[in-house]
Amino acid sequence: MKKLLMVYSLLIASFLLYLFYYQYQSFSANSSNSSGSVLVGNISEKYVMVTFDSGIDYWKSCLKGFEDSAENLNVSVEYRGATQYDVNEEITVLEQIIAKKPAGVAVSAIHPEALDITINKAVEAGVPIVLFDSGAPKSEADSFLGTDNYKAGVIAAQKMAELLGGKGEVAVVTIPNQLNHEQRKQGFIDTMKSQFINIRVVAIEDGKADASSSQQVALKILKEYPNVSGFFATEASGGFGIGNGIREEKKEGQVKIISFDTDKRTLDLIKEGVISETLAQGTWNMGYWSLQFLFHLHHKLLKSLPNENKGVITPLQIYMDTGITVVTKENVDNYYAK
């Protein structure tokens, strides 16, 4: 009788265990179904954004996009970078980060080749890397999210032609030998030559990415070419410096300025009518989609061949032009950071 009781208890116990197991299984099936969501990560997954001159305003919107993306994917982010405009500092920071094997790293490269060895080491160690804003086209992390800078120059030329009614003399203040600035300048010049034959680019000068140098350069150009009625600055300090120069000459509004980016000084000068327009880059999109791509690489969700199994880390080989929007007096209020 006692033995029988034992057997019963064992039977009941096994039945309960079976039920439990069954329930557990259907639960797991449901959970993987109901979220269907392979696009939900784990909060312990850490993605890192690495920049240079890491304290400047420009990166804020990139980082906001990165953070918004992380929130949508339920993963963690960290922001790091070289505090100075210093190649070796960015390399060191990147080396440190990679050593910790994060889920992925979005890098804005201070130099198109200097980070290649470090980036390649990361890729070979299985750490997904994407490049944003400033690329590393010869590295193994063959992808890029950022502005098509030549196209930005084309847009600047078209906007300048609008402002000048299609004729006049213009000047460019830029930074020589830096790829993105060379491309902006070239897009501007080529477009004037091919589309606006009555507009002549009479001067191209080095503003040294510095407001007071750019101011001096602008004054020099106005002296040599008094008919110049438009300036294109390929970066924000240049635009601000030219603005100050034009103000000194009391030619606000008369001489048009098209600048780049949306730091506060630039937006203020647009409000005051000194700078006519500035070109805003798709910084939020750079950060947002960088993280989306890294997540897809980390979770091996991408395939590029018809019969490739998901599960291979393929080179992403995607280049995203995140676009340009034109900021004027009419919409400038939308561009102040809150």
Added chain:
Amino acid sequence: MKKLLMVYSLLIASFLLYLFYYQYQSFSANSSNSSGSVLVGNISEKYVMVTFDSGIDYWKSCLKGFEDSAENLNVSVEYRGATQYDVNEEITVLEQIIAKKPAGVAVSAIHPEALDITINKAVEAGVPIVLFDSGAPKSEADSFLGTDNYKAGVIAAQKMAELLGGKGEVAVVTIPNQLNHEQRKQGFIDTMKSQFINIRVVAIEDGKADASSSQQVALKILKEYPNVSGFFATEASGGFGIGNGIREEKKEGQVKIISFDTDKRTLDLIKEGVISETLAQGTWNMGYWSLQFLFHLHHKLLKSLPNENKGVITPLQIYMDTGITVVTKENVDNYYAK
């Protein structure tokens, strides 16, 4: 003995309770995960892919990307298109789809402007649209996912130069006046001129996107320029036709062919050593990211300005170059559809 039985039962009961508790805990952890995710849609949300010549193989991998993306996001997809290469048919199909107010539509435009009125109507009615593979750059759906065709031409030229050891005479068989083919041709020619001065492009002919026309054209070129040792075909029927021509002349392997896309005939000729290489487009990525973008537009997850609230449908204004991979005899097996 009864006591022992009691002890056993208690032990079993506590074990089961512990298991339940453990299961409950892991359940709550999971559920808070999945509810946090905004990247999970509803299966009733329908996204539509619209093409032309909708039955051809080329779209299969685009659609697979679209479907894989939908699976990851837990939404539904539908595939539609003009069955013929017919502008009006695609317009009609698109009008019908838009009338049903789907969650979003990915369109490959048969003509760069002909669909603009319909696309703009959709955008104004709040139906998100992205363009993939063939764009509509003047429409209000200002975004594009596809191949950078000029760059594809550059890659073709570099690969041809490799095959020919940097010298020789080459010919291009293309389709005049179709934008993507013009760009591929131009990228090829410009690169030969600027990077490979010992390679001369001696003939550029119309293959009419037809295998037998391309075969005739290839034979004609070989007659006029018997030293031609390389052909670049900007589309698959051309490459196949040239291959047949080269075979007819018994010059397989001797005259190199670089073709475009990865239909079965092309892959077979690569296996047989008639076509040297072909350029595969990132079709899976086109479909995959089209749906991701549409989902983000439909769910108003994008913002582009620092102080913009999420919740505005902004123009996406993103252009994604989905890349090119080079198919050779070594990796051709990966490209056959399973």
